[in-house]
Amino acid sequence: MKRTPHLLAIQSHVVFGHAGNSAAVFPMQRVGVNVWPLNTVQFSNHTQYGQWAGEVLAPQQIPALVEGIAAIGELGNCDAVLSGYLGSADQGRAILTGVARIKAMNPKALYLCDPVMGHPEKGCIVPQEVSDFLLDEAAAMADFLCPNQLELDSFAGRKPQSLFDCLAMAKALLARGPKAVLVKHLDYPGKLPDGFEMLLVTADGSWHLRRPLLAFPRQPVGVGDLTSGLFLARVLLGDSLVAAFEFTAAAVHEVLLETQACASYELELVRAQDRIAHPRVRFEATPIGL
Numbered sequence: 001m002k003r004t005p006h007l008l009a010i011q012s013h014v015v016f017g018h019a020g021n022s023a024a025v026f027p028m029q030r031v032g033v034n035v036w037p038l039n040t041v042q043f044s045n046h047t048q049y050g051q052w053a054g055e056v057l058a059p060q061q062i063p064a065l066v067e068g069i070a071a072i073g074e075l076g077n078c079d080a081v082l083s084g085y086l087g088s089a090d091q092g093r094a095i096l097t098g099v100a101r102i103k104a105m106n107p108k109a110l111y112l113c114d115p116v117m118g119h120p121e122k123g124c125i126v127p128q129e130v131s132d133f134l135l136d137e138a139a140a141m142a143d144f145l146c147p148n149q150l151e152l153d154s155f156a157g158r159k160p161q162s163l164f165d166c167l168a169m170a171k172a173l174l175a176r177g178p179k180a181v182l183v184k185h186l187d188y189p190g191k192l193p194d195g196f197e198m199l200l201v202t203a204d205g206s207w208h209l210r211r212p213l214l215a216f217p218r219q220p221v222g223v224g225d226l227t228s229g230l231f232l233a234r235v236l237l238g239d240s241l242v243a244a245f246e247f248t249a250a251a252v253h254e255v256l257l258e259t260q261a262c263a264s265y266e267l268e269l270v271r272a273q274d275r276i277a278h279p280r281v282r283f284e285a286t287p288i289g290l
């Protein structure tokens, strides 16, 4: 029998609703991965409500928790680390130390960095030092980097002029170290208004995927966290990068359809759980080149 993969997920927890680990843990479990959630912050709700209560985890807690897992002899069983929303740059540095420790015990372990950055256009609030840390330090350690368009623009230091420009910007990121860059949400001049587009860029090739853009009175939050989590989970379960990309697009779309049908602001993950595990829709990733 195939072993169930283990994934250490280091990102935010919200008590109410879904963002960070609160958006990704259950779907990753539902597709068949053992998740070890380590919460960088515990907030009452996500920051796009404009107000929240709660605290950032002290950065020294991250190595302490990782060492606790090492002390019971389990750290070498970790197959992957995912990092997302960070409360401080010191937390980010502690995560990189943890990733290095895990990779020393299990050289096959993968690190996916979702570089969650604050942006005035989005209302997602992240300290500036965190964005700087992600740009300068985290990208170099990551096997997979999953920026959205605004984050890709920050890495490139400019906005794209076309789809092929987005591709060039994502390819340039590969040179910093990652094996693959998944752009979770493309936006460029000339993009068709009725589509939601993503890119997967690897050393072996690049793929573009389009799914329908759904209308929401308020854009749901946590979609990016769900996307990165499911992508990594499916890679751990043995999918090729392209298959994981296609599965992720389909499963996330199913969640959004359920959320739209319920007229809910928060993602309807529990109601959509069977659709996450067995998406009924399918979107094909098509090769794209410069």
Ligand SMILES: Nc1ncnc2c1ncn2[C@@H]1O[C@H](COP(=O)(O)OP(=O)(O)O)[C@@H](O)[C@H]1O
Pocket (backbone or CB within 6 Å): 122, 148, 149, 184, 185, 196, 211, 212, 213, 214, 215, 216, 219, 220, 221, 222, 223, 224, 225, 253, 256
């Ligand atoms: N098919 C879709 N239709 C409409 N909106 C979508 C769809 N897929 C994702 N979204 C929205 O698009 C945005 C994608 O988020 P983005 O800022 O690019 O990445 P992240 O979620 O990581 O911040 C979110 O607001 C999400 O709710």
Ligand SMILES: Cc1ncc(COP(=O)(O)O)c(C=O)c1O
Pocket (backbone or CB within 6 Å): 012, 013, 014, 019, 020, 043, 045, 046, 047, 048, 085, 116, 123, 124, 125, 220, 221, 222, 223, 224, 225, 226
């Ligand atoms: C606490 C927290 N975690 C994570 C996120 C990231 O969510 P998304 O996946 O939409 O980027 C947000 C966005 O506001 C947030 O407030």
Ligand SMILES: [Mg+2]
Pocket (backbone or CB within 6 Å): 116, 117, 148, 224, 225
């Ligand atoms: Mg995000």
